Amino acid sequence: MFNLKNKVILITGGSGHLGKSMCEALAEYGATLIIGSRDIDKNKKLSKKLTNDFGNENYPILIDVSSNESINDSVQYINHNYAKIDVLVNNAYYGAGKDLTSITDDEWNMGIDGSIGSVYRCTKAVLPQMLSNGYGKIINISSMYGLVSPDISIYDTNDYYNPANYGAGKAAIIQFTRYIAGVYGKHGICSNSISPGPFPNSIVQKDKMFIDKLEEKVPLKRIGQPDDLKGSVLLLASDASNYINGTNIVVDGGWTIW
Incomplete structure (x- = not known):
């Protein structure tokens, strides 16, 4: 049920902190993986590693999810070479923001565009081909902050402040996911989201005081590691999730139960 052989999967932000582990899970189960991001060198490096580790086809592409032209060119390239995109993983994110009293309109709009705007553009680009084939799976990466508000006391001694436009954009992703499910489900398209909890990158993890604060709020008493997302993305990409x-699958160690 989890076999992804002959499945063509496009993942945006594929060579990033969380994307890399998602790619590993998908490649291990046989997917033909299209690894997209703005860093083509990182994409190439990861693609080579996955091919060496698992022996399947993996292709790096340059894709800028802020640009309709870049997205459409990438989708056309994939359709030309593979005739389909079975699964889209909307993982890429970009943004800027700070406290509401000091954030500019441009910074606010960038955070919204880098979350829900990019998901909208990529989804719109792949939908015609999925509708034509009568099959498709869309997996959108949201966040626990699309469900709950951040505890600002965690951020009062560091520079990792979580801005309002981040949570607002991630909440919109969850709603957009439901919309796609409701409108296009009858055409054989499944739309689901994953909301990771605290998954700080390796640089942030060096701040022991901050990590201690995060872990204290998690019932499992640890932060998430990228590999913790492998099971959920594999489930949603495979035939195991056909119904x-x-x-929205929350992968947060229990953070949002409080």
Whole structure:
């Protein structure tokens, strides 16, 4: 049920902190993986590693999710070479923001565009081909902050402040996911989201005081590691989830139970 052989999967932000582990899970189960991001060198490096580790086809592409032209060119390239995109993983994110009293309109708009705007553009680009084939899976990466508000006391001694436009954009992703599920489910398209909890990158993890604060709020008493997302993305990309549609899977160690 989890076999992804002959499945063509496009993942944006594929060579990033969380994307890399998602790619590993998908490649291990046989997917033909299209690794997209703005850093083509990182994409190439990861693609080579995955091919060496698992022996399947993996292709790096340059894709800028802020640009309709870049997205459409990438989708056309994939369709020309593979005739389909079975699964889209909307993982890429970009943004800027700070406290509401000091954030500019441009910074606010960038955070919204880098979350829900990029998901909208990529989804719109792949939908015609999925509709034509009568099959598709869309996996959107949201956040626990699309569900709950951040505890600002965690951020009062560091520079990792979580801005309002981040959570607002991630909440919009969850709603957009449900919309796609409701409108296009009858055409064989499943749309689901994953909301990771605290998954700080390796640089942030050097701040022991901050990490201690995060872990204290998690019932499992640890931060998430990228590999913790492998199971959920594999489930939603595979035939094991053929009757899962419009769901948000929260991978947060229990953070949002409080």
